[in-house]
Amino acid sequence: MSQGGMIVKAPEVRLRRTFDVHNRTLSNGLKILLVENPANPSVSLTVSVLTGSRYEPEEKAGLAIMVSRLLDEGTKNRNSLEIAEAIESVGGAIETDGSFERMVVSASVLKKDVDLALELAADILINPVFPPEYIEKEKARTLSEIASAKDRPQVVAGWAFNELVYGDHPLRRPSHGYPETVAKITREDLFGFHEQYFLPNNSLLSIVGDFKISEVIPRIERFFGGWQAKPLTFPAYPQPERQTGRRTKYITMTAQQLNIYLGHLGITRTNPDYYALQVLDTILGGGAGFTARIPQRLRDEMGLAYTTFASITMTAGLDPGRFIAFIGTSPENMVLATDGLLGEIRRIIDEPVTAEEFQDAKDYLTGSFVFAFESSAQIARFLVHAEVYQLGFDYVEKYPEYVEAVTIENVTRVAKKYLDVENYTLVVVGPVDEKGKLLNDGFD
């Protein structure tokens, strides 16, 4: 950076967006997090139920996602079309989503429609009826979507990778399940999962937007106050362990490119080394543009790929995520690409990062942090993360301190502790046979 000379010195006081977080707990145990944001005449709200695919039985894999997708297909008060018409007729949106650790109902509306959003969200969370005809529809649609997703090499590679990395842990499964497990899900299973976990004392409501807190709290109480608390139990499941030895899988697919996943088990979001690993991620496989080592070397210098990256923090959650290095490349580059990924991982384990890389990564993380809080929906999501991962609502102020506290020695230590170039999983999908030999009957 000698020629440019345009680097603006990092300011002493970092710019950030500030907002006041208010929190309340209703008598039924529902936690409410609120932020007033009058910048736009709209409101974003999310209700997160703290359950997900991690708690579903293996033989009913796909159950949690199916519950989330059927929530808005009919309640004791409204049928599917009435729910859709109510929200869409005011130009709003209500969505239901499920993952391994959370089931989320989210809504975005103009500020005049906040009551409607709260009423509908409460209704679909508390009173779903899982109409039999919709269960059959949803099963058939899920099977079709699984078939469709299997046309995408990167998706197939991701599924195979998880299966090898997670052993017996529920994260080994695709969250929508398998065709034969989806087929086995019954209406009783759906009600059972809903009754067991969809409880106010297992949920968080975050709401951000153009409203007055004093006015919106009584409305939340009106719609959610009657939700009955119950004692909660969660099933135990095996904790995943880091693999020993190498696991490799080649999956044949006619395609232009090979999709390659390389990595192993990662970390939880609450791991104290998370921030040191964010610095590591930025240097190794993330950051701005193609500045990180893997994209710089494999894309910019070697021209092997359009998409290549690596990260261990990206998938960190309540359960350990994955360390993933990915590249999509022409078949003839398989060895170069795989060696290239391994070489960069090995280098960051063996050698300390340079002082300049280290400082740049920290400046990037602290400087770009502000982009995560632009919209009400982003802030609403942050509130949930802050609560679930115990980050504290002063996280916005604290984050730069956490990053600044990381040292070069920390980065080397966490690289050695959490990355592994001996015991890893490699999945390759594309024109290869099951032994990894290139086929020559690809597209071209």
Add this chain to the structure above:
Amino acid sequence: MSSLVSSSTFATEDIRRTVLDNGLVLLTKEMHTSPIVTSMIWYRVGSRNEEAGQTGKSHFLEHMLFKGTDRFKKGEIDLMTLKNGGANNAFTSHDFTAYYFNFASDRWQAALDIEADRMVNCVFDHDEFEAEKKVVIEELKTSLDSPWGLLFQELDAAAYKIHPYRNPIVGWLSDVERATAAEQQAYYRKYYQPNNATLVLVGDFETDRVVEEVRRRFGAIPTGQVQKQMPLIEPEQLGEKRITVRWRSKVPRLGIAYHAPEIAHADSYALQVLGVILAEGKASRLYQRMVEKEQSVTFVTAEYGESKDPTMFHVRSEARGEHSAAEVEEAIFNEFEAIAAHGVTKSELDRAGHQIEAHFILSRERTLDQAILLGQIETLYGLSYIDGYLQHVAAVTSDDIARVCAEYLREDNRTVATLISDGTGSAEDEDEPGGDDSEGA
């Protein structure tokens, strides 16, 4: 149609439009919610400007603009972005190429330094060009491994007879392979001129200061000779066209393209409303019929594509279970005929109006969203489009919808593309996602 929004000018209020002596248009809008500034530059060059045998040039050029100038060497643009805690990216379309930076509001000037420099001084080193060519080819291949990427490439190539919108934005493989640094440089000289660009800044700044900083950096760049290009006029289509794409999937996919007018045409509003009525949300017509009642598809979309030249109204859908693409298209055509004959209901019209209006408000919170809206509209039409937009949408009647449906979404005006199995395919009916050794060709 009732209106949710009292003032129709809210989107352009506080926008200042400044034109420098060299022709560069500057749009600025202050937003002080977050300490962020988005800087975007929009060039009026895209795949519509590319001649036969030269496809992909606009997109390749976008890659080369990160490859350095004399002042900012290769990699330094990204490095500056990193050091300043920013974000950058770029995209190429039919009608434009756009670049953006997001920076904290105490250092947004870095973006102006880069854009002013690379408007003029981009280096086309032979070796760098050839290295980047490999990356572009990998990008092209990624798109061909996506069923929709492949199907829509083939669909548009068949639907347009002569207009360059028929070519993929990334280009045809053989054109990209034989592109040279010298040709690419000539293309750059031709289109990257201040009088062919719009600079957009949105965020936490004082407008007067921005205008001054922009003048200081861009003011001395001489006005270029931007040749007025005569757009190729797509001849009328004289009957339905059909194509089949054989691929490794067993899931039938369907793409339909209808010729439709350009964004400046008065019918563009009715076509946008029609797209929303057909397929936006669960209450929409095609969703209710095909996903809900007939259960013949996993999803269906319908969208009018906003372009400078006459464009396409695209429909896409994916058949499910035992349902065939033929059955799916029959249902779609049937709905179009019904709308052409009877129009739509008042509640459909009101719902679509409210969806469009609310989307306009709900999707403008981030500075980058605002910058994209302003830059795109200025490039395609002119800012005045935004001021009149919601009024025009609100003025659309059921008769208008019926008329545009009859005029554009008709048999002789369409191209139908289906993606069907080539007999190989990865979808073994019984196997598990995640694959095992039985998976494969």
